[in-house]
Amino acid sequence: MTLLEVDGISVSFDGFRAINGLSFVIGEPELRAIIGPNGAGKTTFMDIVTGKTRPDTGKVLWGDDNLNLVGRSESDIARAGIGRKFQKPTVFEDQTVRENLAMALKDRRGPFAVLFSDGGSTERIMTVAKEVGLERQIDLSAGTLSHGQKQWLEIGMLLAQEPRLLLVDEPAAGMTPAEREHTTNLLRRLATRHAVVVVEHDMEFVRRLNCRVTVLHEGRVLAEGSLDHVTQNQDVIDVYLGR
Structure with a gap:
C-alpha cells in the first residue's frame, strides 16, 4: 500500500x-x-x-x-x-535511556512524562528499549552510551512516537x-x-x-x-x- x-x-x-x-x-x-x-x-x-x-x-x-x-x-x-533521525544523534545526554524514551512517548512528552509514568508507559518504554537493543542500558545516562548506542536510542525515541x-x-x-x-x-x-x-x-x-x-x-x-x-x-x- x-x-x-x-x-x-x-x-x-x-x-x-x-x-x-x-x-x-x-x-x-x-x-x-x-x-x-x-x-x-x-x-x-x-x-x-x-x-x-x-x-x-x-x-x-x-x-x-x-x-x-x-x-x-x-x-x-x-x-x-512521520519521524526523522538526523545523522548526528540528538539525545538528552544527562538523562537516562529510560527518561529519554519516556519524554518521547506519543502524547506524553516533557518532564511530567518521566515523573508520572504509568504502568502502560513503563511497559511501552521497555518494549522499545528491547526493540533497539538497549534494555541492559535502560538506567544508564545517555551520555555514557557509545556512538552506535546513541543512534539506536534516537531510533527508539522515534519509535516511542509510533510513526x-x-x-x-x-x-x-x-x-x-x-x-x-x-x-x-x-x-x-x-x-x-x-x-x-x-x-x-x-x-x-x-x-x-x-x-x-x-x-x-x-x-x-x-x-x-x-x-x-x-x-x-x-x-x-x-x-x-x-x-
Missing part, C-alpha cells in the same frame, strides 16, 4: 534548483535506501517531507486519505506519523562493524511493520539492507531498483559511482 507519494515537487534556493520535478512513492511497510552524490537533493527531500522546507511546486501525499502535507507545520507532520514512516539519515556513519550489523538488523526488522527510508553513502551498508534503492541526481530520480540494478546503470556510474 502506498503510504507516501512525492508528486512533481520542485524547489529552488537563490536560483539553484535543489529538487527538480521529483516524483516517487514509498509503500507501507517498506525499506528503501536513497543514494546519490552530494547536492543530489537527498536532504532537501527529507526537509520537504517533514515540513522544514516548502516546495515551490508539487504535492506530498500522505496516508490513507492522500493528505497533502505541503504547507503543514513540522509538528503537525510529526503527529501525522508510520521513519526517515533515517546516514545511520552507519561512525559505527563499529558490530554496531553496523546491529543497525542493519534493526532497520530490516522495523521495516516489516513500518516504512523506513534510509539516506546513506556507504554502499556496503546499503547492500546489507537488501532493499529497493532510489538514486537521486540534480533533484530528480536517476534510477530505481535493486542495488545491483542501479549500480549497473551507466548514468549512475558516471554521476556517482565513478567519482
